[in-house]
Amino acid sequence: MEEKFWFDVGPVSAVPLRGARTVRTPSREIAVFRTASNEIFALENRCPHKGGPLSEGIVHGRKVACPLHNWIINLEDGEATGADHGCAKKFPTKIERGHIYIDMGVLAPA
Secondary structure, eight states: OOOOOEEEEEEGGGSOTTEEEEEEOSSOEEEEEEOTTOOEEEEESSOTTTOOOGGGSEEETTEEEOTTTOOEEETTTOBBOTTOOOBOOEEOEEEETTEEEEEGGGGSOO
8 A cells, every 4th residue: 555645735825726836846846736616736847748837837627738838738637638648747635724735655665
């Protein structure tokens, strides 16, 4: 069974509606997204196409458009949509007492 390491990234209110904020780790930057319906998702802040900063993209529904070449990335699983192929690493999230937590266990060596 995979062990979970929940990291508090701050209050939900710190992430704008239909926007994102970033969290730096020693190995990568993670984008935390908040949809118009207050859902929270976390992906590696790198478009699978050319590495564009997904946190700077436009959030619409449960997707984000990469600001470099307009690739559309599904926030639920990190997969590119349409004819594009590629995946941004997804991180499990949860909300407790108004704070967002990201499972950093996926970064731990197996």
